[in-house]
Amino acid sequence: MKGKTVSHPSLTPAVLQLLLSRDCGKLLKAMEQKSGTCILYDRQNLNVKVFGPPKEVAAAEENLVQSLLSPHEDKKLEIHLRGRNLPPGLMKEVVQRFGTDLQGLKEMVPGVKLTLDTRCHIINVRGNKEPKQKMEEVISEVALSGMAEPPSETSCPICLCELQEPYRLEACGHDFCRRCLVDQCESTIRSRDGFPLCCTKEARVQEAHPARGPEVSPVD
Structure with a gap:
């Protein structure tokens, strides 16, 4: 019996590799039982063939393509x-x-x-x-729009956005968003690089001591 080879422009080798997973193996078995067809996956040639009556084969092919593309397209x-x-x-x-x-x-x-x-x-x-x-x-x-401009003096050197809840490092005198400083400290702790921190703005080692937030002007 000559089977129908499943074809679709988006069924790339990377997508077909999903059929090697245990979950996809279960999926093929469930499709076979539901559609009354036989589905064979050729690992060497990376193609799928469906055997059975034309109507059932067409339905099984459509369901298989949708099932394979859904998780792949949702990839981040x-x-x-x-x-x-x-x-x-x-x-x-x-x-x-x-x-x-x-x-x-x-x-x-x-x-x-x-x-x-x-x-x-x-x-x-x-x-x-x-x-x-x-x-x-x-x-x-x-x-590519030629938007590149030096960061404003009221911009955070980490996120390059307007300062929010600004904190100043006493050692270097630079202003940062409070959230950005907290994230940098947490990242340093997780990486076990230890302290003192390196000033992001000038890339030199400075001991970080948060001070009261300065006056911040809106970014033009």
Whole structure:
């Protein structure tokens, strides 16, 4: 009996590798019982064939494709806002254009879930393939728009955004967001690098002592 080879543009080798998992093995068995078909996975050639009556084969093929693509498409995508070949202050520009909650981006690219990791300067994206690609294009356009400007004096040297609950380090005299300082301390503790901390602004070792927050002017 000649089976029907399951085909779909999004069924890449990476997606088909999911069939090697124990959960997908159970899924194939359940589909066979429900559809009355026989499903065979060729590991060597990375393809799937469905055997049975044409109507049942078509239904099983559609269900199989949907089941394979759903977890793969929901895989988190990380868009970096700092690093090699990226302009300084990119995260600050993204926040100023689209808001701290990235609501502007969510409206531009519906169907994705976005979270901004201010510590690592990363946007975490979850959603389907097309919206993810659109999100990368939007951020790339921002990075290439010539927006790079030196951070304002009222910007936090860690997150590059306007100071929130500002704290000043007595040793170096620089101002940081309270949340950013707490995150830096927690990160240092977890990494066991110990203290004193290194001043993020000038990258020199300074002992950190939080002082009372200074007067902060709005960012122009």
